[in-house]
Amino acid sequence: MGPIIKVEHLKKVFQSSAGETAAVDDVNFSIEKGDIFGIIGLSGAGKSTLVRCLNLLERPSSGKVFIGDKNLPDLSEAELRKTRQKIGMIFQHFNLLMQRTVLDNVCFPMEIAGMKKKEARKRALEFLKTVGLEEKARSYPAQLSGGQKQRVAIARVLASDPEILLCDEATSALDPQTTKSILALLKKINQDFGITIVVITHEMSVIQEICSHVAVLDHGKLAESGSVEALFHAPKTEAARRLILNAGSQIKQMHGKRLVRITFSGQSSFEPVIGNVVLLYKTPLNILYADTKNINGKAEGEMILQLPEDRLTADKMVEYFRQEKLGVEELEDVG
Amino acid sequence: MWDNEMITMLVDGTVDTLYMTLMSTLFGYILGLPMGILLAVTDKEGIRPNAFLYKILDFIANLVRSIPFLILLILVIPITKAIVGKSYGPSATVVPLVIAAAPFIARMVESSLKEVDRGVIEAAMSMGANTTSIIWKVLLAEARTSLLVGVTIAIGTILGYSAMAGVVGGGGLGDIAIRYGYYRYQTDVMLVTIVILVLLVQLLQGLGMMLSKRLDKRRA
CATH class of the missing domain: 3.40.50.300 (P-loop containing nucleotide triphosphate hydrolases)
Incomplete structure (x- = not known):
């Protein structure tokens, strides 16, 4: 298919x-x-x-x-x-019908599709249950919080199957x-x-x-x-890099020295890579930012490092990271 | 002055005024509501833009509104005669009132419908709603508070216009005010009719606002 x-x-x-x-x-x-x-x-x-x-x-x-x-x-x-x-759609500002109850909002797409009112209401209640809002069926959107409104919008989408x-x-x-x-x-x-x-x-x-x-x-x-x-x-492009680094906004202030972003996934998280590299080259390096994210259920780590000023040592460190199969990116052009 | 005859006349005048006002509002909406819907829908920001149709309706609405009501009253006498059979009395006054009110009502309907959140209309479109469903279930339903406020304003305005019809023997409180207060210098009768008119407007306005507030579900 x-x-x-x-x-x-x-x-x-x-x-x-x-x-x-x-x-x-x-x-x-x-x-x-x-x-x-x-x-x-x-x-x-x-x-x-x-x-x-x-x-x-x-x-x-x-x-x-x-x-x-x-x-x-x-x-x-x-x-x-x-x-x-x-094709259902949900929006930033929810776009619910403000003059209809929550239940009638969920009924709306079924009404359009020509379903009988009784049947539509029964199904609408089921979908409200799915999004955890069945007790709000008789409320109006103005009485709900933002998150609740979006749940109603999702129930409304589900109603059109x-x-x-x-x-x-x-x-x-x-x-x-x-x-x-x-x-x-x-x-x-x-x-x-x-x-x-x-x-x-x-x-x-x-x-x-x-x-x-x-x-x-x-x-x-x-x-x-x-x-x-x-x-x-x-990330292969500048645009992608910018979006990823935006996730840790403080990085913007870190430019100047030679910076690299390294990423870990799965098993490499268990290797004490930073410790190893410091011991191996007898030069300290500075961890400016570190985070672990959950991407599709897998722990993915990222770290922004400031490398030593000595160019030769710094190059060797980058080489070491690459051998350890970490994602390595130079960040000098981030500004 | 407070003999039975006078009281009967004032009661009849009030009934006539209410009759003219409510009939004119009713027929005004029968003409003005579809026209207002068409204006809102065919506008270039509307759900079915149609520059040609919009221009025509826009022109008609402006044309009628630019004729002073007193002149319109006289201008449409032939039409009035054709419809009602005579050119004086409350029923005859309804005709020019409707002609004057319909474009004004259409404008109010248009502006009420344009207040409806664009996002909600898009949401309905994304669900596959057709134009008719969007007009009935989204535009008119979501704008109902604003539409009802419009009805209240229309009734107040038409009530005022109906008093003007007294000049050409239109009947109602305005007619009494002109005949007694102006032609016969009976200021007291005129004052009484004014008080009744004020009370009517206040009452209808209050009723309309109460109803529109009760139907508004936008506040928590």
């Missing part, structure tokens, strides 16, 4: 008084069924435009958007509406604790319902928390894509 989403030469140009700007510029990627696919980029990189092209809320200027074997821009309006019912879920900065308006719980819920939905999820975010931590694959968007262009581990250990 082919990929569930396939984007070919996608381009979206906006006209403004200042001329044309390409928000999305010749982007290609494909997403396999059951993946949690992250699209990361700084604000203004074109992520939101890109994800809105996936359900044609934004009509591409050119290029193809395949959902299964259907190219969305080719569909008639009626066919497009039918296909959209299989989608194959794909698009998340447009779905956790950006939430605090870290709530973000974690929403991401956990998304992961659960991915596993229990087999829904393919596309996550748009500017936060590396969100990608690391739930995504299996990631694409880096930079000024409308796809800088690189691949597995989240590969991006974490060996």
Whole structure:
């Protein structure tokens, strides 16, 4: 079976008084069924435009958007509406109907699809149970917290029994604790319902928390894509590097001396690498930043080191790290 | 002055005023609501942009609103005669009132619907909702508070206009005020009609606001 989403030469140009700007510029990627696919980029990189092209809320200027074997821009309006019912979407600002109860919000997509009210309500309650909000069924959105609103939005998406879920900065308006719980819920939905999820975010931590694959968007262009581990250990492009280092923001202030970022995975975490290197070359080095992250259930470590000023020793140390199969990157150009 | 005849006249005048106001509001919305929906939907930021249709409706709305009501009242007499059969009395006044109110109502409906959060409309689109569903279930439902405030304003405005119809024998409290207060110098009768008009406006305004507040679920 082919990929569930396939984007070919996608381009979206906006006209403004200042001329044309390409928000999305010749982007290609494909997403396999059951993946949690992250699209990361700084604000203004074109992520939101890109994800809105996936359900044609934004009509591409050119290029193809395949959902299964259907190219969305080719569909008639009626066919497009039918296909959209299989592509759920959640938003940064939740976009719930404020004048409807929580239960009726979840009923909404089923109403649109023409389901009987009684049946819809019964199913809606089930989905509210799934997201842990059945006791709020009679409340109105204004009475809920941000995290609860997003849960209602997720229940509403589930109600249309989608194959794909698009998340447009779905956790950006939430605090870290709530973000974690929403991401956990998304992961659960991915596993229990087999829904393919596309996550748009500017936060590396969100990608690391739930995504299996990631694409880096930079000024409308796809800088690189691949597995989240590969991006974490060996980012190939400047754009990716910037996003990863943003995760530890204090690094910005560390430039000057020769800095390297080393990454550990799995078994290499058990070797006392730093101790070994100091003993071996009899020169101290400075640990500026260290962190362990959980990426898809595996512990992945990263460390920013300041190497000795003696160039020869520093080179040997880098060589040693490489032999130990650590990810090594020189950070001199970070500013 | 407080003989039975006077009281009967004032009661009849109040009933006539209410009749004109409520009938005109009703028919004003029958014409103005679809027009307002069309204006909101066909606007370039709307869910079905259509520059041509929008321009036409926009022009009609501005055209009618730029004619002073007193002049409109006289201008449409032939239409009034064709519809009601005569050009005076409360029923006849309803015709110019509707013609004047409909575009004004359409504008208020348009602006109420444009207040609906763009994100919520997009969410409905992303679920595959068609234009009709979005109009009924999203635009009108989400804007209901603002729409009801609009109804309240429309009733108040139409009530004021209906008093003006007294000049051409339109009936109602305005008619009484002009006949007794202006032509016969009976200031006391005029003052009583004014008090009744003020009370009516206050009552309807209060009722409308209470209803719209009760129906608003946006506050926790």
